[in-house]
Amino acid sequence: MTAPLFGPTRRVFELALGEMLWARRTAFMALAAGAPILIAVMTRLALVNGSAVLTVNGSRIGTQAIFETAVSLLYLRFIVPALGAFYGTSLIADEVEDKTITYLFTRPIARGAIVLGKYLAYLLCVVAIVLPSLALVFLIMVPFANMGPLFGKVLTDLGVIALGLAAYGAVFLWAGVSFRRPLVGGLVFVFGWEQLALVLPGYLRYLTIAHYLQAATSSVTSVILITIAAVVLAMRTIERREYVLEQ
């Protein structure tokens, strides 16, 4: 009774990629990716004009430091988890809510292929938008002369952000497959639990994704394992779960 995975996953991926452009959350993603660029342009202009000077403990903060802050606070702590929550939870939940899931469930493909195809479409979509956004912010904020030494660091940042998008998306994909209205729970996890657990002493931080993405403690293996485990769990859950569509 096992159905092939690769071919159907590719077909669902193609369908989902087109769907993603029309998804209700696309506007949010465009905003999330575009806002840092706008902020970067304004900041750079203000600093270049001398109309604004940023200082911490009396020391002037350069654009390079501002860029690093943007990566850790704006991207890793806000944009990446928010996109993961908004998009990941919607991948299957929207189809269930809109009752279009019926058309996918009555095709000769494993339900797991639906989950995997949609997840890969999500990943391609967000990576293709967020990474160029970060690269643009880097080009805008960091003076040309300082770029060389920072290039390796930026590549690492891009990798960590891609991993973050993969991990958050996978965890919230599983939530979307498992619960009827998962977005609220997802936002509570991101902006409640993760923020709290990271500042509390002890081991609670290990129960967050953010912990593994932080520069000091980043663990590529852990993030990849979280991602794979969440996607596999989502694929198994959807195979077993029945979705009662409200009439």
Next chain:
Amino acid sequence: MIVATEHLSKWYGHVSGLNDVTVSLPAGITGLLGPNGAGKSTFMKVVTGQLRPSTGSVRVFGEPIWGNPSQYRRLGFCPEQDAFYEHMTGLEWVEALALLHGMDHGSASAAARRALDAVDLLDVAGRKIGAYSKGMRQRVKLAQAIVHDPELLILDEPLSGMDPIMRRRTIRLIKDRARAGTSVIVSSHILHEIEAMTANILLMHNGRVVAEGNVHQIRGLIDAHPHRVSIRAEQPRALAQQLLAGGDDVSSVRFDGDAVIVETPRPDSFYARLTEIAASGDAGAVDEVTSPDDNLQAVFSYLVKP
């Protein structure tokens, strides 16, 4: 048998959707009749493997359907809900779903065009589904169900929202498919729609199958119930007297203007005697004989009456 269920029940929490349904559906067209909430859609969702039976079993082509996606190569489903990817054109949507059957792009495109042509939508295939009328949306749903030429078509209220002409064409399409060898399970709460497609029906009420078989067998079941006949006659009282005097095939008589309303437990005997009385002229001319029981609607109403 195409579909066989044994003691099939489906519960939504404490609410029963299907209750101990044991049926065997043969090849050909089977009509599923019942009022809203009778369990028709639940039955179809279980038979199409979207819902798992709470108890009992369901087999399609002799195999379980839940968790067995390969079965969908042989099965096409047209759901009741009005749900679509609204921004896609009819052609894009049907083609995308055909691709999920493993067809290559060329075959999927050709199959989608054939299916849209079959439901008379080819001329608007390039229009977005969001701009389709209710009837067109019903038909594009039908197109996605037939795009892969399934052996079994399961259609949940497929005629809902269609105009009379399109309704007739769709009925013809379904019958043509059946003649070509496709088995069809079609639901409706409008009896004459089903009657136009098949004599083989399954009557459902409150999650139970209250009768199954062909229309004649179901009419036979009805013979156990009083059968009401309205007769407009020149001399209604004389006619009533003759009817009551003639035998045990009349259980009650009442008058409604110039009509006699008779209830009979044995319609065949009653109609034969009425013909004799009318022919003799002893009770004057008999102008009109009507019986709501001649309509399948009345059969259904009788059977589901609590």
